[in-house]
Amino acid sequence: MIGDAIDIRAPFDFACVTFLIACVYVRFGLPYISPESMSNKKPGRQGIAGFFAPLKILVPQRMRSANGSVKKHYGVVILCAGIFLGVLATDYAPLLIQMYATAAFDFDQADNGWLMSEFAFMRSIFLILLFPRIINFGRHLMKRTSSPAPEDSDDSSISTADTQLPTEPGDFDAATGEQTDVEPTKPLPSTHHREVGRFDLIFLRWSLVVDGALTTVVAFATKRWHIYLAAFLLPFGSGSAPAAKGVITDMCSESQRADALNAVTLVENIARLSTQGLFGFVFSSLAGVGKAYITFFCNAAIAVIGMTVLLFSRFPPAGSTLVDEDAEETGEDQD
Numbered sequence: 001m002i003g004d005a006i007d008i009r010a011p012f013d014f015a016c017v018t019f020l021i022a023c024v025y026v027r028f029g030l031p032y033i034s035p036e037s038m039s040n041k042k043p044g045r046q047g048i049a050g051f052f053a054p055l056k057i058l059v060p061q062r063m064r065s066a067n068g069s070v071k072k073h074y075g076v077v078i079l080c081a082g083i084f085l086g087v088l089a090t091d092y093a094p095l096l097i098q099m100y101a102t103a104a105f106d107f108d109q110a111d112n113g114w115l116m117s118e119f120a121f122m123r124s125i126f127l128i129l130l131f132p133r134i135i136n137f138g139r140h141l142m143k144r145t146s147s148p149a150p151e152d153s154d155d156s157s158i159s160t161a162d163t164q165l166p167t168e169p170g171d172f173d174a175a176t177g178e179q180t181d182v183e184p185t186k187p188l189p190s191t192h193h194r195e196v197g198r199f200d201l202i203f204l205r206w207s208l209v210v211d212g213a214l215t216t217v218v219a220f221a222t223k224r225w226h227i228y229l230a231a232f233l234l235p236f237g238s239g240s241a242p243a244a245k246g247v248i249t250d251m252c253s254e255s256q257r258a259d260a261l262n263a264v265t266l267v268e269n270i271a272r273l274s275t276q277g278l279f280g281f282v283f284s285s286l287a288g289v290g291k292a293y294i295t296f297f298c299n300a301a302i303a304v305i306g307m308t309v310l311l312f313s314r315f316p317p318a319g320s321t322l323v324d325e326d327a328e329e330t331g332e333d334q335d
Contacts, residue, residue: 004110054262057252066319073322076251076260078313079201080267083244085306086208087271089299092279093215093234094119096299099283100218100292101227111224115231123235131239135246138199197250197315204243205310211237212303219296241268251315253322 002010058080063073094116101107101115214237218230245264252260283295316322 003113008109054259054266057248057256057260057263058267061252062323063316064321064323065317070323073316075313075315076248078309079244079248079251080263082204082208082306082310082313083240083248083264084267084271085302085309086204086211086240086244087268088275088278089208089215089303089306090211090237090240091272092275093211093299095276096279096283096295097218097227097231097234099287100295101224103287103292104221105224105227107224107227115228118228119231119235122232123238126235126238127242130236131242134239135200135203135243138203142199197247200243200246200250201310201313201315204240204247205307207237207240207243208303208307208310211240212300212307215296215303216300219293221293 002014057076060072060074060077063071065071097119098107098112098115102112107115211234214230214233217233218227221227221230245261248260248264249257279295279299282298283292286292286294
């Protein structure tokens with residue numbers, strides 16, 4: 001749009017100015033929070049150990065079941081595999097549509113500009129307005145329909161609340177710079193996070209199915225307006241990335257959540273690099289024989305495979321807890 005209105009260099013100048021404005025806003029608009037002021041902030045790992053810390057998330061976790069036995073939990077490992085396949089299938093879609101529209105329908109620079117503007121606009125509308133409402137509604141519905149576990153009943157909650165509430169002065173967590181008294185509060189049960197994360201996992205699975213179905217529709221396009229319609233519909237399957245981050249943070253222990261987000265980012269970046277090489281080769285090979293549309297079927301097939309992998313990713317069973325290895329190491333060091 002800007003390139004058509006001004007010149008071909010204008011979009012780059014506009015992007016540079018927008019980036020500088022964003023930097024100024026971040027510098028003066030957001031408050032600075034020092035790491036030392038954060039409650040329960042433990043020192044981070046240094047050197048090589050800190051660099052490879054997110055990779056620890058990609059190994060099976062230790063889980064203590066209700067009867068006390070320790071087992072391996074593969075939920076996070078399978079989740080990361082599904083995320084990899086999901087990004088591998090979905091991240092190349094915008095570029096794939098542009099190349100297919102150029103090869104099959106003779107789209108020029110202006111046409112591709114309008115096409116990507118439509119795609120970006122609809123994606124922002126979905127992620128800003130529709131996605132949060134869908135997640136909130138699904139979580140609320142999941143809480144209403146889920147039956148309470150035996151350990152979450154009124155009698156058990158009363159008995160466990162007394163043992164979990166802080167009663168000694170040293171157990172209270174005072175904010176930095178304040179000496180006000182803190183009223184003991186009941187810790188949030190782990191089942192609450194699992195109820196919230198279960199819908200996110202369901203949404204993640206079906207988001208890949210929707211994305212695969214919408215990607216398949218592009219292969220049947222016979223007119224130019226079909227491509228614009230596909231760019232309008234494809235963003236409705238773009239909620240898998242934020243949903244994946246919500247699922248993995250609920251599936252990990254408290255001390256591992258920062259590393260879990262870093263691990264997801266690492267997996268997504270590897271998938272983005274892989275999808276460009278993979279589907280770039282597939283598209284060029286099929287376009288050489290006049291069957292470039294088959295690339296969309298390959299793309300949708302990988303999305304369905306990713307959804308199938310996510311079917312095997314589950315939260316720990318009720319009554320079980322994840323063994324926090326970092327907390328155990330910290331306790332041993334203190335001893």
